[in-house]
Structures are given as C-alpha cells and as structure tokens.
Amino acid sequence: MDRIELQKDSVFIDKFETTLEKEGPFSPWELFQMTYQAELTTMAPSFEGLKSLDYLPHMEFLDHQISCANQVIEEMNGRAILADEVGLGKTIEAGLILKEYMLRGLVKKVLILVPASLVNQWAKELNEKFYIPAITHRKNYSWDQTEVMITSIDTAKRSPHREHILDIDYDFILIDEAHKLKNHKTKNFAFVRSLKKKYCLLLTATPVQNRLVEIFNLVSILKPGHLGDYGSFLEQYGKDRKKIKQDKYLKQLIQKVMIRNTRQNTDFDNIKRKIETIWIDFKKEEKDVYSHLQSVTEVFPTFSKITLLRELCSSREACFLSLQKMVTNQENEHVIKPITDKIEQLPQHVKAEKAVEVIKQLGKEKVIIFTEYRATQLYLQWYLKENDITSVPFRGGFKKGKKDWMKQLFENHAQVLIATEAGGEGINLQFCNHLINYDLPWNPMRLEQRIGRIHRYGQQNDVHIYNLAIRGTVEEHIMTLLYEKINLFEQVIGHLDSILAELNINDIESEIQTIFSESTSTGEARIKLDNLSSIIKLTHDQTELKEEQYGN
Amino acid sequence: MAIKNLHDFLESYFTANHCEFVHNKDGVLTVQLTEDMDRALMNRPFYWHYIKKIGNPGDPLQLTLITNPEKRDEKGEWIHFGSPRLQQILNKLKQEEIYTKLFERIDTNRKTSLFPWLVVNIKISYQGKQKRDEIFSIGLHLINGSMKTDMMELLGEKSLQMTISDYCYTISPIIRLKSGFTRIESVLESYIHNQTHDWAEVSIKTMEEEIQLLTHFYSSKDDEENTQQEMDKEIGEIKKRYNPRITFNVINGGIFYLAENAIS
Numbered sequence: 001m002d003r004i005e006l007q008k009d010s011v012f013i014d015k016f017e018t019t020l021e022k023e024g025p026f027s028p029w030e031l032f033q034m035t036y037q038a039e040l041t042t043m044a045p046s047f048e049g050l051k052s053l054d055y056l057p058h059m060e061f062l063d064h065q066i067s068c069a070n071q072v073i074e075e076m077n078g079r080a081i082l083a084d085e086v087g088l089g090k091t092i093e094a095g096l097i098l099k100e101y102m103l104r105g106l107v108k109k110v111l112i113l114v115p116a117s118l119v120n121q122w123a124k125e126l127n128e129k130f131y132i133p134a135i136t137h138r139k140n141y142s143w144d145q146t147e148v149m150i151t152s153i154d155t156a157k158r159s160p161h162r163e164h165i166l167d168i169d170y171d172f173i174l175i176d177e178a179h180k181l182k183n184h185k186t187k188n189f190a191f192v193r194s195l196k197k198k199y200c201l202l203l204t205a206t207p208v209q210n211r212l213v214e215i216f217n218l219v220s221i222l223k224p225g226h227l228g229d230y231g232s233f234l235e236q237y238g239k240d241r242k243k244i245k246q247d248k249y250l251k252q253l254i255q256k257v258m259i260r261n262t263r264q265n266t267d268f269d270n271i272k273r274k275i276e277t278i279w280i281d282f283k284k285e286e287k288d289v290y291s292h293l294q295s296v297t298e299v300f301p302t303f304s305k306i307t308l309l310r311e312l313c314s315s316r317e318a319c320f321l322s323l324q325k326m327v328t329n330q331e332n333e334h335v336i337k338p339i340t341d342k343i344e345q346l347p348q349h350v351k352a353e354k355a356v357e358v359i360k361q362l363g364k365e366k367v368i369i370f371t372e373y374r375a376t377q378l379y380l381q382w383y384l385k386e387n388d389i390t391s392v393p394f395r396g397g398f399k400k401g402k403k404d405w406m407k408q409l410f411e412n413h414a415q416v417l418i419a420t421e422a423g424g425e426g427i428n429l430q431f432c433n434h435l436i437n438y439d440l441p442w443n444p445m446r447l448e449q450r451i452g453r454i455h456r457y458g459q460q461n462d463v464h465i466y467n468l469a470i471r472g473t474v475e476e477h478i479m480t481l482l483y484e485k486i487n488l489f490e491q492v493i494g495h496l497d498s499i500l501a502e503l504n505i506n507d508i509e510s511e512i513q514t515i516f517s518e519s520t521s522t523g524e525a526r527i528k529l530d531n532l533s534s535i536i537k538l539t540h541d542q543t544e545l546k547e548e549q550y551g552n
Numbered sequence: 553m554a555i556k557n558l559h560d561f562l563e564s565y566f567t568a569n570h571c572e573f574v575h576n577k578d579g580v581l582t583v584q585l586t587e588d589m590d591r592a593l594m595n596r597p598f599y600w601h602y603i604k605k606i607g608n609p610g611d612p613l614q615l616t617l618i619t620n621p622e623k624r625d626e627k628g629e630w631i632h633f634g635s636p637r638l639q640q641i642l643n644k645l646k647q648e649e650i651y652t653k654l655f656e657r658i659d660t661n662r663k664t665s666l667f668p669w670l671v672v673n674i675k676i677s678y679q680g681k682q683k684r685d686e687i688f689s690i691g692l693h694l695i696n697g698s699m700k701t702d703m704m705e706l707l708g709e710k711s712l713q714m715t716i717s718d719y720c721y722t723i724s725p726i727i728r729l730k731s732g733f734t735r736i737e738s739v740l741e742s743y744i745h746n747q748t749h750d751w752a753e754v755s756i757k758t759m760e761e762e763i764q765l766l767t768h769f770y771s772s773k774d775d776e777e778n779t780q781q782e783m784d785k786e787i788g789e790i791k792k793r794y795n796p797r798i799t800f801n802v803i804n805g806g807i808f809y810l811a812e813n814a815i816s
Binding site for chain 1: 554555561564565567568569621630632633634635636639642645646648649650651652653654672673674675677678679680681682683684685686687689704708712713714729730733737741744745749751752756758762765766767768769770771782785786789792793794795796797798799800801802803804805806807
C-alpha cells in the first residue's frame with residue numbers, strides 16, 4: 001500500500017463552498033441523480049474485459065479481433081506489434097484497443113502516424129466505426145489542442161511539427177506500415193524512438209522481411225531490452241531469419257509482444273476464393289506481330305524484349321508506346337518501324353473483348369480490373385465506354401482526395417474500376433467481389449495485394465477472380481509454371497514473403513526476367529522457371545510443417 | 553442505479569431541461585429543443601451569434617432520437633451507449649450538474665425542522681497495468697456525525713425539491729462542511745488501507761522487470777551520446793504506465809435538508 005500513490009480530490013469541496021456562498025447555481029434533483037447514473041453507467045467496474053464492445057453495437061467483430069484486443073491490453077500492457085496478414089482487419093483491432101483505453105480514461109492524447117495515402121481512410125474508419133474523434137492534420141492545426149491527430153510520419157518529423165510533437169507526452173501512439181521502421185539507422189526510426197509515449201501499437205503485415213534484426217528494431221521501439229541488446233542479438237541470431245523458426249525461446253519472446261493472425265488460423269475462411277483462368281487465343285494478326293517481335297534479335301536488349309512481349313499481351317497501345325520510345329536512330333528505326341506499322345493495323349485487342357464479355361455476363365455486378373500498364377488502362381477506359389460500360393480509373397499517383405473521390409464514384413455510380421498496380425496499397429473495396437487480372441504481375445506478393453483489396457475484413461460474399469492469359473505467349477509460362485504450380489490463387493500466400501526471403505530472393509520479378517533473358521530458347525526458360533516454382537513449393541511445404549510443430 | 557432504460561433516461565433528461573416532445577412512440581423520440589439546449593447540443597454557435605445580432609429570437613431545432621435498434625433506419629439519430637450524442641449528453645451532465653442544495657418535501661401545518669446532510673458521490677479509480685473504478689455514495693449527518701453508504705439509493709425514495717416546504721425550517725450544521733468532507737475522505741482511505749492490493753503488486757513487479765531489461769539494454773550501448781537521456785525517458789514511460797495509483801474523484805455532491813429520522 002505504501003507504494004501506491006493516492007490522489008485525492010482537492011477541488012470539489014472548495015468550489016462547493018463558493019457555490020453555497022453565492023447561493024447557486026444548484027442542480028435540480030433529477031439532473032443531479034442522472035449525473036450519478038451517468039457515472040455508474042460509464043465506469044469500468046473490472047480490470048478485465050472489453051467495455052468498448054457495449055459501446056459499438058453497430059460493429060460485428062471477428063473472434064480473432066476481439067481476442068487480439070484483449071491480449072494486447074491484458075497481457076501485453078498496451079505495447080504490441082499487430083502483424084496480421086493483409087486484410088484481416090489490423091485497423092479494426094487497433095481501433096478497438098484505442099477505444100477501450102479511451103473509455104477507461106487511460107488515454108487522451110493520441111498520435112496516429114500512417115502513410116500519407118491512408119490518412120483520410122484512417123480518420124474515416126476511426127470516426128465512423130469507433131466514434132473516435134480523430135482529426136487529420138492540416139496546415140496550422142495545433143498539435144497541443146487536438147486530442148487524436150492523424151498524420152504521416154513525413155509531416156510529423158519535419159520542422160516545426162517535429163519540435164511540437166516531441167514536446168508532447170502522448171498516451172497512445174500508433175504507427176501503420178511499421179515495417180518501414182525496420183532499419184535503426186534511419187531518421188524515421190530515431191524520430192519514433194524519441195517520441196514520448198505510454199501505449200504504442202505498431203502495425204505491419206510483414207514484421208520480418210529479410211533479416212531477423214528487423215524485428216529486433218521494431219521490438220526496441222516498444223520494449224527495449226526485451227530481446228536483449230543489439231550486439232548479443234546480432235551475435236546469436238545473426239542475419240539469418242530462419243532462426244526465428246528454429247529457436248523456440250526466441251519465438252516465445254517475440255510472441256509476447258507480437259500478434260500475428262493468418263487466414264489459416266482465423267475463421268475468416270468462410271469466404272471462398274473462386275478462381276477462373278480464362279485462356280484466350282491471339283487473333284491471327286496479333287499472333288503475327290507477336291512472332292515478329294519475338295524473332296527480332298538485334299536492337300533490343302533481351303530485358304526490354306520480354307517487356308514488349310508482355311505489353312503486347314496486354315494492349316496494342318502499351319507495346320506501341322514503348323516501341324516508339326526506343327526509336328533513337330535510323331538504324332533501329334528500320335527494325336522498329338515495320339513492327340509499329342503492323343501494330344497500327346491491329347484490330348481491338350482480343351483480351352479487351354474477352355474482358356467486356358466477362359463483365360457483361362456479370363450483369364450489374366461491380367468489377368475491378370487490374371492491369372500493369374497505364375496505356376492499357378486508358379485503352380480499356382475508352383473501350384469499355386464504347387461498349388456502354390461505365391468505369392473509373394485508379395492510380396497510385398492520384399492525390400488523396402482524388403483517390404477517395406474515385407472510390408466513391410465506383411461505389412455509387414460506375415460499374416468498373418480500372419486500377420494500375422501502384423493503386424493497390426491501402427484502398428478497401430469490400431463492396432466489390434469480382435476482380436479481373438487483366439495481366440498478371442510477376443511478383444506473387446503484388447498479386448496478393450491486388451486480391452487483398454476485396455478479399456478482406458468486411459467482405460460478405462465469395463470473391464471471384466478471373467485471370468486472363470493468352471495461350472502460346474510468355475503469359476502462359478507465368479501462369480502455368482509459376483502461379484498454378486505453387487497454387488498461389490487457392491491457398492493464400494501467407495508465407496510467400498518469408499519463403500522468398502529465406503531463399504534469398506529479393507526481387508522475384510527480376511529473377512524471372514533474368515530467367516527469360518538469359519535463356520537461349522523457350523524450352524530452357526521453361527525448365528528454369530519450373531525449377532524456381534518447385535523450390536518455392538518445397539520451401540512452402542516445409543514451413544507449413546514447422547508451423548504445425550510450433551503452433552502460432 | 554446505472555441507466556437501464558435509455559429511452560426513459562432521455563425522456564427525463566429532456567423534461568428536466570424543459571423541452572417538449574413532439575413525438576414519442578415505439579422508441580422514436582422527437583424533441584423540441586429550447587434555446588439553451590440547442591446551444592448546448594446542436595453545435596451551431598454562428599447561427600445563434602448571427603440571429604441575436606439581428607435581434608431575432610431564433611428558432612431552436614427539433615431533435616429526433618431513436619432508441620429502438622429495429623427502427624434505426626428511420627429518419628433521426630440512432631442513439632445507444634456508444635453514440636456520440638449520448639456521450640455528449642452524459643458529458644454535459646458530468647460537467648454541469650455537480651453542486652446542489654435540496655430540501656425534503658413535507659406536507660405539514662406544524663413547524664418541522666430539517667436536518668443537514670452532506671452527500672458526496674465519489675469515484676475511486678485503481679490504476680495499475682489496467683484500471684478499475686468503484687463508486688460510493690456517502691451521506692454525513694452534519695449534526696450528529698452519523699454516516700451512511702448507498703445514500704443515493706436511500707434518497708431515491710424521497711421527494712426532493714429546490715425550495716423549502718411551508719412550515720419547515722433548517723437546523724444549522726454543527727460540523728463544518730470542510731471537516732465533514734475530510735471525515736468522508738478518511739473513511740474511504742481506511743477502506744482502501746484495509747484491502748489487499750494484488751493488482752498493485754503485479755504492476756510493480758512488471759515495472760521492475762521492465763526497468764531491469766531496459767537497464768541491461770542500455771548498459772551495452774555506452775558508446776552513444778544520448779544514452780542516458782534516452783534511458784531516463786524510457787524509464788519515465790515505464791513508470792507512468794505501471795506505477796500504481798488510486799484517485800478519488802468527486803462526481804457530485806450537495807447539502808440535503810431532510811426530516812428527522814428520514815434516513816435510518
């Protein structure tokens with residue numbers, strides 16, 4: 001008892017005496033009584049449990065989200081890494097935790113740092129789903145006076161904001177996409193370390209991307225010393241991330257500060273992914289151009305030839321524009337010119353026709369089309385319009401406001417959203433459950449990002465994915481040898497990131513490109529690609545086994 | 553005594569604030585606000601500023617609240633325990649309805665004396681790793697010094713008003729307000745002293761463990777300049793998070809003049 005600090009109410013009785021002297025104002029009995037009732041209603045009678053659930057009757061939480069919030073508050077004491085796979089609702093978990101702390105009166109001053117593109121979305125979700133009055137930072141907003149502020153780390157660390165923020169004692173700090181803090185030598189890391197905080201959540205889908213020391217750095221923000229000191233950690237676990245699975249002790253330690261739910265261990269899997277690969281044959285003219293392009297050996301480096309071939313599988317426009325850029329002198333012009341001439345003569349792309357067919361079959365259902373190329377995006381926009389289908393474009397480069405606007409147009413007015421790759425991160429489109437992969441990315445992680453836009457928390461229906469691939473082209477190889485072989489569509493690639501890192505593959509896309517460019521024949525490329533898939537599959541099966549051994 | 557029926561609660565709230573009901577059926581409540589309530593709840597200071605400037609009395613709004621979840625899609629605001637509107641109302645209550653002076657209503661034609669009670673409603677919060685609250689309602693007889701718990705429940709059976717009834721007169725307190733309040737505090741203090749505080753011990757243990765880990769973490773980092781400063785900051789944060797504390801917070805309180813033996 002003597003170590004407990006006791007704080008009495010020093011204000012009430014004096015103020016009451018003054019009120020008596022002034023003969024009021026006094027509260028009528030009804031209101032006086034109601035105030036007492038109000039306190040009885042809002043108090044937290046027990047240390048345990050989530051009070052916030054009673055306050056959010058409009059929300060339906062999943063079991064893993066509730067147990068996550070419980071665990072963070074009761075066992076981790078409010079400092080944790082939330083590392084659920086993409087789409088399982090990390091934002092929801094974080095919102096629930098924050099709400100609980102605010103209701104119990106443990107948190108008032110909050111700073112939420114998220115990528116600039118997600119600022120508005122965070123504000124919207126916290127306000128609408130949790131009734132947390134979060135405000136996004138604008139010019140001249142005062143850091144002192146706003147209780148719950150959302151901004152990007154880049155804004156926060158810039159002067160004069162930096163100085164203000166570092167002066168404030170925050171009760172709660174949340175950092176989204178926290179894997180960007182994996183390197184302890186960066187300015188962002190130092191900035192985050194120097195923030196004054198009580199509770200702290202770090203959100204990331206990929207807590208360890210390459211080296212085990214990354215997780216050491218994340219943990220150091222929350223609980224310095226939990227994993228020992230830097231030197232001995234490096235010595236013991238080195239740069240090898242495999243150790244996390246081998247070392248049971250380390251794993252346990254990490255589990256004390258990190259929660260990772262995967263699709264497999266949640267009941268999220270009620271929603272099925274229905275995958276349909278639609279094979280298409282080039283029209284004769286298209287096939288002709290494709291073979292022509294393939295047979296050209298001089299002029300282009302092999303790298304760009306592969307790209308050109310991929311582009312041709314996507315749209316005339318994409319390939320045409322790239323070819324035109326390559327015309328630098330007369331010598332290569334005489335090689336390129338005949339090809340571009342031929343492209344100009346091509347009819348509508350066979351894939352675009354197929355896409356329209358698919359969309360029309362779906363009636364009025366919303367559809368997202370993903371393509372790798374901007375030229376294709378523009379072409380599709382025009383072509384869909386020709387076919388009386390309404391569509392809106394979406395790109396990563398859009399400003400925040402425009403992104404929100406496009407999303408809204410899609411939700412309320414247009415049938416189709418045509419997105420390029422960079423548009424993937426962070427937009428939530430659960431209201432749509434049809435996705436067309438107009439062309440396939442060569443990096444399976446990016447594919448997962450795409451699908452994650454619709455197959456995520458809040459999706460009510462089964463998710464339909466249509467892959468368009470052209471037979472007898474480079475697309476066929478990627479499709480059959482990479483995606484189908486390692487079963488990427490069906491089983492969500494929860495482990496893929498770790499597998500690739502384990503195999504020391506930093507960039508699978510360039511790996512594949514190398515395979516194509518260094519092979520002298522299609523046959524050789526096939527074999528190499530096949531080998532790559534085999535090894536990924538093997539490692540995947542092994543990790544599955546290990547996970548079973550240790551549980552998660 | 554916590555709010556059980558939200559609809560009834562809101563009805564009494566608006567009645568106590570002199571608002572009339574335009575419509576009240578099946579868990580849908582439309583209230584004609586008064587100017588004061590409009591200013592307090594509707595967040596439109598510019599409207600009131602402007603309308604008063606041009607010498608117009610102004611038009612208070614109507615507010616429709618839906619307490620029946622099945623009707624939540626109808627026009628109006630769905631109000632429930634988490635909704636911002638209810639939080640706004642509860643906060644307004646907590647901020648404003650703190651002090652009172654009330655008299656027991658007595659129908660009589662003989663001279664009747666009323667005795668003063670100091671009534672204090674107080675929230676005790678225990679904060680370690682987590683936080684828990686406990687609420688006490690205590691009444692102190694300011695003449696004979698007897699003390700009662702659950703005072704609000706006892707008072708709930710009485711009829712109380714802001715003016716004194718005819719033929720009644722009040723007896724002046726013998727115990728001064730301040731020392732009365734101190735008596736109540738010390739009773740609560742001894743209540744706290746007589747408890748075992750496992751929650752605090754657990755919290756202290758965690759605090760010490762974390763500080764130890766931290767010290768070890770920094771002991772091998774002596775080459776860096778700001779180490780000491782950084783470490784102190786981290787230790788401060790740990791203490792803030794775990795250092796056990798108990799706080800007394802008066803919810804509200806007042807003087808109640810009650811008939812002799814009104815509370816037994």
